[in-house]
Amino acid sequence: QVQLQQWGAGLLKTSETLSLTCAVYGGSFSGFYWSWVRQPPGKGLEWIGEINHSGSTNYNPSLKSRVTTSVDTSERRISLRLTSVTAADTGVYYCARAGRELSSFDYWGQGTLVTVSS
Amino acid sequence: DIQMTQSPSTLSASVGDRVTITCRASQSISRWLAWYQQIPGKAPKLLIYKASTLEIGVPSRFSGSGSGTEFTLTINSLQPDDFATYYCQQYNGYSRTFGQGTKVEIK
Numbered sequence: 001q002v003q004l005q006q007w008g009a010g011l012l013k014t015s016e017t018l019s020l021t022c023a024v025y026g027g028s029f030s031g032f033y034w035s036w037v038r039q040p041p042g043k044g045l046e047w048i049g050e051i052n053h054s055g056s057t058n059y060n061p062s063l064k065s066r067v068t069t070s071v072d073t074s075e076r077r078i079s080l081r082l083t084s085v086t087a088a089d090t091g092v093y094y095c096a097r098a099g100r101e102l103s104s105f106d107y108w109g110q111g112t113l114v115t116v117s118s
Numbered sequence: 119d120i121q122m123t124q125s126p127s128t129l130s131a132s133v134g135d136r137v138t139i140t141c142r143a144s145q146s147i148s149r150w151l152a153w154y155q156q157i158p159g160k161a162p163k164l165l166i167y168k169a170s171t172l173e174i175g176v177p178s179r180f181s182g183s184g185s186g187t188e189f190t191l192t193i194n195s196l197q198p199d200d201f202a203t204y205y206c207q208q209y210n211g212y213s214r215t216f217g218q219g220t221k222v223e224i225k
Binding site: 058060061096100104106108109110 | 119150152154156161162164168171173205207209212213214215216217219
């Protein structure tokens, strides 16, 4: 059974860098894209970006200048860095596996609430 | 960027009703569309992928259709567990976009 377990700092100040990590347990690590998705309080889902086992990345154009994703295949982990955060970056951040011919998110992490305050 | 527009934003229905949610893409995405259900405080759950393929374990009262730019999610005989928010999501090979969501409420 595939499980995604994520962690990272939950409280940041404006202009700091958000850093989250997601570990993958079970299943294959290669052959998928591993994405980050966020959800502001009371709002909808926003795709942030993704990476595969070989390090190929895709990013949301609206966040691309501030986002970096990385992969550690030996540890089966992916990481997200989002620089220069503001209150608008507050929300729950999820990691997710893009399976089903890479088209859709079939496994999700538990979510991490990140709050940005001044 | 491909924009996804869902309608309605909110839908009031009763147990046993048949409900339909529509998702429109700003350009053709073939059949690369997925539907998710989200309950407050939980991660989204994949219901349907490639427009009409039911994810394993999802009840057959859920169905999806469409291709190109217009897609629908239908829930036949709404059950109490189905009151939630539903999202569509497109994939074009290098980016992904979600619709804004449709909240299905109890009438």
